[in-house]
Amino acid sequence: MTDFLSEILARKRRENERRRRHLAAARSVERPPQRERAERGIRALRRTPGEAPSVLAEVKFRSPSAGEIRPRSAGEGVRVALAYERAGAAAVSVLADGPGFGGSPLLVRRVAEAVRVPVLYKGFVLDPIQVDLAYDVGASLVLLLVRALGEAELPALIERIRAFGMEPVVEAASSVEVDRAVAAGSTIIGVNARDLSTFRVDMGAARECIARIPAGCVAVFMSGVRSAEDFREVASGRADAVLIGEGLMRFENPGVRLSELLGAV
Numbered sequence: 001m002t003d004f005l006s007e008i009l010a011r012k013r014r015e016n017e018r019r020r021r022h023l024a025a026a027r028s029v030e031r032p033p034q035r036e037r038a039e040r041g042i043r044a045l046r047r048t049p050g051e052a053p054s055v056l057a058e059v060k061f062r063s064p065s066a067g068e069i070r071p072r073s074a075g076e077g078v079r080v081a082l083a084y085e086r087a088g089a090a091a092v093s094v095l096a097d098g099p100g101f102g103g104s105p106l107l108v109r110r111v112a113e114a115v116r117v118p119v120l121y122k123g124f125v126l127d128p129i130q131v132d133l134a135y136d137v138g139a140s141l142v143l144l145l146v147r148a149l150g151e152a153e154l155p156a157l158i159e160r161i162r163a164f165g166m167e168p169v170v171e172a173a174s175s176v177e178v179d180r181a182v183a184a185g186s187t188i189i190g191v192n193a194r195d196l197s198t199f200r201v202d203m204g205a206a207r208e209c210i211a212r213i214p215a216g217c218v219a220v221f222m223s224g225v226r227s228a229e230d231f232r233e234v235a236s237g238r239a240d241a242v243l244i245g246e247g248l249m250r251f252e253n254p255g256v257r258l259s260e261l262l263g264a265v
Contacts, residue, residue, distance in 0.1 A: 004064045005196040008100055008124055009148055016127040023129065031132065031164055037140035038167035041118040042187060044090040045218050047240035052265040054090035056120060056220060057081075057258055058245030059111060061095075061102030065199035070249045072102055081111040083255025084248075088262050089117060091141065093243060096123030096134075105137050112138030120169060124148065128160050135164045141188070144168045146177040147196070155184045169220065178212045189213050190243065193224035203230070210238050228264035235265045 047053055059080050061072040070076075081092045094111050095103030105123070112119040121139035123130060126148060134142045142161045146154060154170070161168045170186040172178040173195060181189045191213070193206035201224045213219040221239040225231050226247035234242055244261070251257040 004100075004199055005145075005147065008064070008097070008196075009126065011099065012097075012124045012126055016129060019129055019133075020127075029132075029136075031135050033163060033165035034135075035165040037118070037165050038162065041091065041120075041140040041167045042218060044118050045188060045220060045241040047218075052235050052262070053221070053239045054241045055088070055258060055262065056091045056093050056241050056243040057084035057087075057089035057248060057254070058093040058122070058243060059084075059095065059103070059107070060093075060245040060249055062100070063199070063246070064100045066246065068102075069246055077103075077107045078110050078114045080249070080254050081115050083253065084258055085115045085117055087255040087258040089258060090241065091118040091120060093120040093122050093143075093245065096121055096137075105133055108134070108139060109137035112140075125157065126153075128157070131157060131160045131164065131166075134161075135166060139166060141167055141169050143190075144170050145196070146170060146172045146180050151180075154180065158184055158186065171222065172209065175209055175212055178209050182214060182217070186217065188218040188220060190220035190222045192222040194222070203233075207234070207237055213238060225261075228261055231261050232265055 059077045061070050062068045094108045095101035096105045096108050098104050108121050118140035120141040121134035122143045158168045169188045169190050170181040171190040172181050173192045191206045191210040193203050194201045203224045210219050218240045219238050220241045221234045222243040225244050248254040248257050
């Protein structure tokens with residue numbers, strides 16, 4: 001069985017080494033903290049009592065398991081992101097990984113420049129140089145995978161992200177990983193219903209894990225929501241926000257589909 005995550009992380013380490021060699025000859029860049037980025041991100045995703053979960057709508061053109069999800073044409077990522085914003089998305093997630101997911105840091109930048117809502121940089125972050133890149137392209141939120149990071153690496157990257165005024169979204173896929181995210185001081189914790197090693201989806205296991213997230217944290221349910229029934233079921237639980245990508249991107253008009261889901265809850 002293919003271990004998708006291991007392959008992605010190995011490729012990402014090679015990319016980071018190439019980027020480090022490229023930057024070695026460049027001048028250092030000053031990056032003043034922009035704390036409003038983190039504040040906007042947390043505020044956007046935290047659920048208002050009595051309201052439905054907010055939606056973190058994702059721009060994703062392909063995946064290693066599903067292949068092409070949506071044809072990518074010039075400007076399509078920005079068009080989709082703007083449609084999400086008009087439909088009521090609280091934030092937009094953008095894949096920064098090219099070979100596996102059809103995204104790029106440049107796409108993150110273009111979306112961040114186009115929309116007013118916070119943008120999540122989703123790029124399998126393993127190294128501080130990727131945090132620097134997320135800042136440079138205008139992200140408010142940066143995804144960290146508990147499974148991909150060691151005991152010392154996770155809190156160190158959380159600290160670096162916050163030092164720039166952004167906020168990490170720390171993704172877990174089990175109760176043990178949720179506990180690690182909490183112990184590392186995470187404010188926003190996501191639970192992915194999709195196992196990134198096999199890409200299988202288990203909505204029930206994700207709901208059980210998300211119930212472990214402390215009340216003071218922002219809980220994000222990630223992946224697997226494709227229908228109004230799925231959304232209603234997630235909305236009945238602990239989740240402050242729901243990340244939806246493929247369940248929107250496969251529709252001709254992702255913004256209209258988002259409006260339909262929001263209207264169903």
